[in-house]
Amino acid sequence: MKTAALTLVLACAAACQPHPDIRIADFEGADYGAWTVEGTAFGTGPAHGTLPNQMPVSGFVGEGLVNSYFGGDGSTGTLTSPPFTIERRFINFLIGGGRYPGETCLDLLVDGRVVRTATGPNNRPGGSERLVWRSWAVSDLLGREAVLRIVDSATGGWGHINVDEITQSDERVAEELRTRELTIGKGYLSFPVKRGEVMRKVTVRVEGGRVREFEAELTRDTPDFWAFLDVSAYRGSRVTISTIAVKGKPSALELVTQDDEIKRAENLYREKLRPQFHFTSRRGWNNDPNGLVFHDGEYHLFYQHNPYGWSWGNMHWGHAASSDLVHWRELPVAIYPREFGDWVFSGSAASLGDTIVAAYTSTGRGECIAFSTDRGRTFADYEGDPVVVHQGRDPKLIRYEPGQHWVMAVYDEIGESRGIAFYTSTDLKTWERQSRIEGYFECPEIFEIALDGDPARRRWVVYSADGAYSIGAFDGRAFTPESGKHRYNWGNCFYASQTFNNIPPADGRRIQIAWGTREFPGMPWNQMMDFPVELTLRTTDEGPRLFAWPVREIESLRASTEEWTDLPVAGDAVPIPGAGGELLDLEAEIDVGTATEVGLRVRGVPITLSAPDGKLSCSGCEAPLEAETGRIRLRVLVDRGSVEIYANGGRVYMPIGVLLRDEDRAVEAFAAGGEARIVSLRVSRLRSIRSPQPDNGLKPIVYGEP
Ligand code: FRU
Numbered sequence: 001m002k003t004a005a006l007t008l009v010l011a012c013a014a015a016c017q018p019h020p021d022i023r024i025a026d027f028e029g030a031d032y033g034a035w036t037v038e039g040t041a042f043g044t045g046p047a048h049g050t051l052p053n054q055m056p057v058s059g060f061v062g063e064g065l066v067n068s069y070f071g072g073d074g075s076t077g078t079l080t081s082p083p084f085t086i087e088r089r090f091i092n093f094l095i096g097g098g099r100y101p102g103e104t105c106l107d108l109l110v111d112g113r114v115v116r117t118a119t120g121p122n123n124r125p126g127g128s129e130r131l132v133w134r135s136w137a138v139s140d141l142l143g144r145e146a147v148l149r150i151v152d153s154a155t156g157g158w159g160h161i162n163v164d165e166i167t168q169s170d171e172r173v174a175e176e177l178r179t180r181e182l183t184i185g186k187g188y189l190s191f192p193v194k195r196g197e198v199m200r201k202v203t204v205r206v207e208g209g210r211v212r213e214f215e216a217e218l219t220r221d222t223p224d225f226w227a228f229l230d231v232s233a234y235r236g237s238r239v240t241i242s243t244i245a246v247k248g249k250p251s252a253l254e255l256v257t258q259d260d261e262i263k264r265a266e267n268l269y270r271e272k273l274r275p276q277f278h279f280t281s282r283r284g285w286n287n288d289p290n291g292l293v294f295h296d297g298e299y300h301l302f303y304q305h306n307p308y309g310w311s312w313g314n315m316h317w318g319h320a321a322s323s324d325l326v327h328w329r330e331l332p333v334a335i336y337p338r339e340f341g342d343w344v345f346s347g348s349a350a351s352l353g354d355t356i357v358a359a360y361t362s363t364g365r366g367e368c369i370a371f372s373t374d375r376g377r378t379f380a381d382y383e384g385d386p387v388v389v390h391q392g393r394d395p396k397l398i399r400y401e402p403g404q405h406w407v408m409a410v411y412d413e414i415g416e417s418r419g420i421a422f423y424t425s426t427d428l429k430t431w432e433r434q435s436r437i438e439g440y441f442e443c444p445e446i447f448e449i450a451l452d453g454d455p456a457r458r459r460w461v462v463y464s465a466d467g468a469y470s471i472g473a474f475d476g477r478a479f480t481p482e483s484g485k486h487r488y489n490w491g492n493c494f495y496a497s498q499t500f501n502n503i504p505p506a507d508g509r510r511i512q513i514a515w516g517t518r519e520f521p522g523m524p525w526n527q528m529m530d531f532p533v534e535l536t537l538r539t540t541d542e543g544p545r546l547f548a549w550p551v552r553e554i555e556s557l558r559a560s561t562e563e564w565t566d567l568p569v570a571g572d573a574v575p576i577p578g579a580g581g582e583l584l585d586l587e588a589e590i591d592v593g594t595a596t597e598v599g600l601r602v603r604g605v606p607i608t609l610s611a612p613d614g615k616l617s618c619s620g621c622e623a624p625l626e627a628e629t630g631r632i633r634l635r636v637l638v639d640r641g642s643v644e645i646y647a648n649g650g651r652v653y654m655p656i657g658v659l660l661r662d663e664d665r666a667v668e669a670f671a672a673g674g675e676a677r678i679v680s681l682r683v684s685r686l687r688s689i690r691s692p693q694p695d696n697g698l699k700p701i702v703y704g705e706p
Helices: 002-016 552-557
Strands: 023-024 037-038 077-080 089-095 104-111 114-117 132-137 146-153 161-169 176-185 190-191 198-208 208-214 225-230 238-246 257-259 284-295 299-304 314-324 328-335 343-351 355-362 366-372 393-402 405-414 417-424 430-436 445-450 458-463 467-476 479-486 497-498 510-516 533-540 545-551 558-575 584-592 597-602 605-610 615-618 620-626 631-639 642-647 652-657 667-686
Touching: 002 430, 089 114, 104 161, 114 132, 132 597, 176 620, 190 597, 225 642, 284 355, 284 497, 284 510, 299 328, 299 343, 355 393, 393 445, 405 445, 430 479, 445 497, 445 533, 445 605, 479 545, 510 652, 545 631, 545 642, 552 558, 558 652, 605 631, 605 642, 615 642, 615 652, 620 652
Parallel strands: 284 343, 343 393
Antiparallel strands: 023 161, 037 077, 077 146, 089 132, 089 161, 104 114, 104 146, 176 238, 190 225, 190 257, 198 208, 198 238, 284 299, 299 314, 314 328, 343 355, 355 366, 393 405, 405 417, 417 430, 445 458, 458 467, 467 479, 497 510, 510 533, 533 545, 558 667, 584 631, 584 667, 597 605, 597 667, 605 615, 615 620, 631 642, 642 652
16 A cells, blocks of 8 residues: 555656757857848847846846847847747746837747747836846747747837846746845855846845845856955944845845855966956956056056956946066955946046046946045045046046146047047046047047157047047047058057056156957956066157057066077977976067068967068958068067967057967977078076065965866
C-alpha cells in the first residue's frame, strides 16, 4: 500500500514538473532576425539600452531590447514575430514605455485577432523607463498558432514602447520589492555583478533617508566581479538596501557583503588583460577624463565612471591622483549623482588657492559649479546651481588672465546645430553668454599655447571630443579660427581628451589625457585612459600643427634599455634578437632605402609605412606620413591593451586599442620591394606602475599569478 502511494506521488511529481521555458525573443542580435519591421520607430535592430535624449532605460535583460524611441516619440511602426505555437501555460515578458492601449502595446494574435494585449505604465510627464515583468495566462490557447506584434502608433509624450525577453513558461513571473537591513560595521558594501542579468535599481537608505541609488546587474550566480560602494561614512548606522526581485525567488541582495577592503583586491593588477602603465579603474566602467587639474602637488584625474557595471551608466566622477602622471592612486568617488537619473556628466576643474573648483553637467539641472577644500576628495555643490542652463553639456573652465575673468567653453545645441558656446564670469556664480562657434560636438577644449615654444607667438587651440582642432585667436569672449580643422589623432583609441589646468608656469607643459576607447572583455573593469601626452605647437611646411609626445615621466618606468644601430631590413618580419618584451617603450629611426613598404611588427601588431603613398598604417588606421630625408621616426608604447604610436616626433599620433597576445613578445622588422635600414633602435622594457613604489602605499604584486 505504502509503495503504491509513493509511486503515485512520484508519478505526480514527474507529471507536475514544469517543462523548460521556451524563449521566443531576447533581442540580443544585431537585427530583428525573422521579425518583420514596418515604419521607423524600431530602427533596423534592437536598441542597446537608452536611446539619445531618452531617460535612462532599465530593467531589460542583457544588452539589447526593443525600444521604439528610435527617432524620438514622433516615429511610428510595428514589429511582428514569425508565427509560433503556444506550448506553455504562460507568456512572460518585460514591458515599459507608453500606456496607450492599441497604440503603444504588445499584442498576441491568433487567427489574425488580438487575443491578449499589454502596454507600458506611462501616460503622463515624469514616470519611469524601467521595464517590468508581465504575464499572460494562455492555457486556453495551447496548441494554437500565434503571432506577436509590437505597436507604436502614438506620437506624443510617452509615444513609445519597450519590450524584452519574451518567454513561454509554465510559471508566471511577478515582481516584488525586497529589502535587507544591516548595521554598517565596515567600509564597503560589495555587490555581485554579472553582465546579462536583469538591470535593476538598487536603493540604499540610511535611517530611512535615501543616500545612494543606482542600477546594477546583480547576480546569484558566479559574479563577473564585485562592485563596491563606500559606506564608511555610515559606520554604526542602520542601512537598508532594496531592489525589485522576481516573486518567490531568492534575490541577490542576500549575497551583498560588508568588507573592509574592496572584495578580491588581492587580484588587482594581476588580471590577465589589466594594462600595466595606463590608468584603469579598479572596478567598473570609465569614459571621459574630467577635471584634469594640478593642485597642491597632485595631478588629479577625475573621470566618467560607472562604479557598479561594466558598461556605461550611473555616471559618477571617479577620482585618481598622482604625483608624476604615471603612478595613479584611485581615491573614493569624488562626485555622486544627487539623485537617480541626475547623472554627473563631464566637466573640468581649476585650482583656486586651497580650493578646487569643478564645473560639470548635471543631467537633471544644467551646468553646475562644485567646490572642494580637501584636495578633491569631496565636493560640495554651489547653492546657486545650476549656473548655466542651455541645451548642451561638458563645461571646460579656464582662467583668462588678461581679462581677470573665468571662461566656460561648453558644448551647445541649437536645434540640430552643434557648437561651442563661450560664457564668462568674474565670480564663477553669474555667467554671461558671449559667443558661439559652429561645427563642434561634445567635450570642448580651449587653451593657449606658444608656437615653437616662443612666448611671444601664442595661439589658441580649440577642439572637441574627436580632437580635430582649429588654431586661432581668443579675446576672452570669442574665438576666431584662423586655420583648421586639423587632425593629430589618427588612432582608434582616443576620445573626449582634456588638458590639465594649473600646470605650474615653471613647468609650462600642455599635458593631455584622452579616454582610451578599448573594451576589456571578461575583466572587472572596462575602458582605459591613454598615456598622458605633452602637446606642442610647431611650425611645419603646412603651417602650425599640434604634436603629441608621451610625458617624460615615463622614464621612471624603464627597467632596462638596449640599443641597436644599422640593422639591414629586407623581406618578411624577422625578430630583432633581444628586443622583445611585454611592456615596451621603443624608438626607431628607419631609412626607407629602396623599400616600398617597411615597418616593425611589435608583439604581433604590424606598423607599416607605405613609401610610395606616404601612409602609415596600423590595425586598420591610416595616417599621412612623409619620410624626412628618406627616414621616418617611430616611438611606440606597448601595454596589454594598446599600441600607441608617435611618428616623426609626434606629428602623427596614432593610439591603437588592441589586446595583445601574451605569447607574442617579439619586436620584428620587415621590408618589401627593396631594402631598408634601421638606423637606430632603442627599446626599453617598462615596469608595471604597480611595482613597489616608495610613495604609493601599494603592495607589490607578482604578475602571472591567477
Ligand atoms: C562623451 C560624453 C559627454 C558626456 C559624457 C557622459 O563621451 O558623451 O558628452 O558628458 O560622455 O558620460
